[in-house]
Amino acid sequence: MPLEIVRNDITKMKVDAIVNAANQSLLGGGGVDGAIHRAAGKGLLTECRTLGGCKTGEAKITGGYNLPAKYVIHTVGPVYKDGKQGEKALLESCYRESLALAKKRGCETIAFPLISSGVYGYPKDQALKVAIDVISGFLLENEMTVYIVIFDKAAYKISEKLFTDIAEFIDDNYVDTHTDYRRESIRLCAPFSASAGSFTADHCEYKEISVEDDLDTRIKQIDESFSQMLLRKIDEKGMTDAQCYKKANIDRKLFSKIRSDIHYKPSKTTAIAFAISLELSLEETEDLLRKAGFALSHSNKFDIIIEYFISKGNYNIFEINEALFAFDQSLLGA
Numbered sequence: 212m213p214l215e216i217v218r219n220d221i222t223k224m225k226v227d228a229i230v231n232a233a234n235q236s237l238l239g240g241g242g243v244d245g246a247i248h249r250a251a252g253k254g255l256l257t258e259c260r261t262l263g264g265c266k267t268g269e270a271k272i273t274g275g276y277n278l279p280a281k282y283v284i285h286t287v288g289p290v291y292k293d294g295k296q297g298e299k300a301l302l303e304s305c306y307r308e309s310l311a312l313a314k315k316r317g318c319e320t321i322a323f324p325l326i327s328s329g330v331y332g333y334p335k336d337q338a339l340k341v342a343i344d345v346i347s348g349f350l351l352e353n354e355m356t357v358y359i360v361i362f363d364k365a366a367y368k369i370s371e372k373l374f375t376d377i378a379e380f381i382d383d384n385y386v387d388t389h390t391d392y393r394r395e396s397i398r399l400c401a402p403f404s405a406s407a408g409s410f411t412a413d414h415c416e417y418k419e420i421s422v423e424d425d426l427d428t429r430i431k432q433i434d435e436s437f438s439q440m441l442l443r444k445i446d447e448k449g450m451t452d453a454q455c456y457k458k459a460n461i462d463r464k465l466f467s468k469i470r471s472d473i474h475y476k477p478s479k480t481t482a483i484a485f486a487i488s489l490e491l492s493l494e495e496t497e498d499l500l501r502k503a504g505f506a507l508s509h510s511n512k513f514d515i516i517i518e519y520f521i522s523k524g525n526y527n528i529f530e531i532n533e534a535l536f537a538f539d540q541s542l543l544g545a
């Protein structure tokens with residue numbers, strides 16, 4: 212998945228590069244910096260001494276030493292004062308410069324902590340938004356898998372307003388699961404109670420038809436598949452394939468599989484990711500999901516959150532993923 216928010220200790224990430232939220236001396240410190248130096252061992256500090264420090268908003272690269280990651284990219288975030296001292300531009304620059312360095316070294320995977328959001332005091336929700344904006348912009352032009360590593364859940368929050376809005380929407384729509392399952396099972400049973408026979412219109416007489424013939428006829432009338440509908444919608448929206456899968460946060464290999472196999476059965480999160488990328492209405496989303504054998508249900512928080520964003524016309528997959536993460540749900544994408 213091109214951009215993923217995960218909860219982890221960044222020193223444990225098996226990626227090509229991890230990013231360190233360092234200070235200008237590059238000689239170690241507390242927070243994530245201290246953790247990285249401890250896990251990497253003395254070799255890291257020795258190499259850091261040769262770098263001559265680093266300016267705020269810039270980035271430098273070293274080896275990963277005892278870390279599972281091959282490289283450490285050290286960047287210096289701004290100290291947050293009141294948000295009016297150019298903090299945002301400097302923080303954006305940290306992400307841009309780190310990604311550029313990773314690209315130059317041929318990295319395919321990279322993990323970022325939330326730079327500046329600890330000792331340097333950048334509000335976490337705003338720090339996360341900057342990270343997501345810069346990374347998603349980069350991913351529109353480049354192939355890389357990027358992880359944003361959130362260390363502790365308690366420290367993480369999406370904006371209060373969004374959280375409250377979604378929580379209210381869930382309260383209004385959350386249906387007792389048992390009620391819904393019962394209704395669902397009645398609905399699912401209905402088609403199977405019909406007998407394999409039919410009345411012909413002309414003679415109004417009952418004509419037996421074999422189950423095989425009936426099934427054969429029905430199978431020949433099979434609907435457009437998920438893959439066919441997806442490709443049709445991409446054309447209708449005037450998008451290129453790449454625009455569509457990138458906006459869906461889906462990697463190219465998975466998209467190629469779907470493109471070349473008209474019977475491909477995606478996961479529910481993949482199907483929804485495409486619906487979001489194509490900016491489908493709720494009705495069209497339901498239609499696309501049905502092609503993959505899924506539905507949106509009010510018995511499920513994940514589905515309600517998706518419905519919330521579609522009904523608000525907000526198709527920003529990264530914002531949706533932020534909200535899903537905050538409510539402990541699976542994220543969209545591959």
Ligand code: AR6
Binds near residue numbers: 360
């Ligand atoms: N893995 C992932 N994230 C972590 C980890 C970890 N092991 N440990 C902390 N975080 P901070 P800053 C998160 O203070 O604000 C250092 O002393 C943490 O929860 O490490 O950029 C440097 O030397 C927070 O969300 O970095 C500088 O002097 C985020 O990492 C100064 O702190 C960043 O918190 C830099 O301050």
